[in-house]
Amino acid sequence: MGSKNMAERVEITAGDRPVREINQDIRGQVQAGKPIVVSNTMSRHNLGVGLPAGADILFKGSVGYYCGGLNDGARIHVTRDCGWGVGEAMATGHITVDGYAGMSAGASMLGGSIHVRGNAGPRCGVAMKGGDIIVEGSIGYLSGFMAHAGRIIALGGTDDAAGDSLWGGEVWVDGPIGSLGVDSKIIEPDSVEVESVEALLAQHGLDGSGRDWKKIVSAQRLWHFESRDARAWLMI
């Protein structure tokens, strides 16, 4: 993304201005069809929330919670770290984080993609319902907790409880797995799946070939209470 020449971007300064004002400025420039650079980000929360397709924003510095939250198509690039819930509830769009992502990156996202160049914190992809999260470093504990669908791809291994309580979805890991989460299992990915992951990585300029993939999916034991027989619930 940094592809766009800095000079082409309209600059908005965050600083200690009210977030409402900063986001208003961002929306105004998005409407005008201008690519944006936000400077002096000061790890402010809720920057670039709920933006539409066509928005193209570079945050120069670190951002706080929920950057790109409820994203609806924007392409967002953060040059340093981000706080909790980057890209939470994103429907479509793309977010790149050059540094680290805090807890719950991509929480409950429905689509789109997030690319973290550093590590991601705990509960990465928690409750996610679609889309892809690519982390070049490692991901924290309870990754993919109760995720429904989508892919989390960790190139630098995981902490404990990887792929915990998945309903569905996949956690792809290259590197060491701290421990497997509750009700998850590692299966051998087939070649078509591997190709698709490699293609996705290639889109983000990453080489997926020759990796030692471990694909974590739901063991489906938590899908049902012990008693699968509906009639058992009629006793009361």
Added chain:
Amino acid sequence: MADDLKTPWEYPFEPAAEELIGFADGAIENRPAGIPSSYDRGGSIRWTPESISEIHALSQLGRYQIRGFNTFNKSFPTLDDLVFVPATMTRLPLEGYRESCDTGTVLGDRPGLVEQPLELDIPIYIASMSFGALSAPAKAALGYGASKVGSMTCTGEGGMLEDERRASQTLVYQMTPSRYMLDLEHLRKANAIELVVGQGAKPGTGGLLLGMKVSDRVADMRSLPTGVDQRSTVRHPDFLGADDMQIKIEELREATNYQVPIFLKMGATRPRWDVAIAAKAGVDVIVVDGAEGGTGASPELLMDHTGIPTMSAIPAAREALEDCGKADEVKLVAAGGIRSGADAAKCLALGADAVMVGLGSMIALGCNSPRYLESYQALGTSPGRCHHCHTGLCPVGVATQDPELESRIDVAAASERVARYLTAMTMEISLLAKACGKSSVHNLEKEDLRALSMEASAFTGVKMAGIDKPFTW
């Protein structure tokens, strides 16, 4: 003295035979004492037939029981323990037939933070009940009925059902920790957003929908495999405490451009503190759901053994808002066991700005109505006693996803019953308010009430009848 008993004394006739003294002439063999029914008395207050059958159930199943409806714990006080004391000499009543009483209710009126507050014609709305727990026709009928009388509905956990969005003029979109179907597009279709941190029937735990009700459509809306027993988390995926929630609230305001109010729903546990914390975190409306609140499916023990009664939660919540200086900014909605206009009026008098009805509105739809008797029988129950929403086999099509069962709801008729129920409740509230001399239902106050029991007085701070003093410690 004891010796006196031994003093020989003779009947003036032959002593009776021992067998006859033991009722041997016709009594049950081997039961020489008592009357037959005394053996069947079962008088233990600990080991009632219910607690005995509970152990039989637990020991067979090896798990707790799950069911729908609401608590069966008989120790919860009821709002029947409070009565109104209408105007007599100290106050002047309104003339019921010609003087009007305002029932309009505004929620989320915070200029600058909320551009479009919710303006309802009545102080009652339909509680958040998910599509999944309820059938699509039931959701639609609740929406149409509420719209007709200028009220609103709330989606509940399962995402935004098109049928409900179409039917409801005003729709609150619930944001539970599972965040089903929650994206910008749907948020922007909502007239208000409700963050859920708990519910009265099962505080401290998340949503529950047994596999029988996870149909293809439900599964699709929730991004779940069809037929799984859906258990939701109780913690939100991207915030934990109130400090984080404050940031979340700002995010929601940003995403919806400060147009719609933000609600927070909680189960009543420690409202005096929980409500103050929620108000400080910046929500516009706080919904406090008492332990008597309804549910589509919950572990039974949570219904019976967690949370505090609605009656006790409302005054505590009101005082909390006042103590933290938020009473003018934050509105309070009460729910949990509200059946009639009388119940609703008492909640308003105790300090609520509006009330929410769940089970009451389901019953208006036709829940527990005396039809399709064989379907009730198949569940081992009968109209008036059914509490089987968890099974998905609702005899009248309200709490099911079965196409055949849900076709038993006539949407037009059910909508009208909901509208009439809400209208009747509103008339009841204004009747009481006018009798108490109030030109707005929102002017009802604690002083308009008296308690019939020490408990009710102690829970609410309402004065005891006759004594005119609240029970104090």
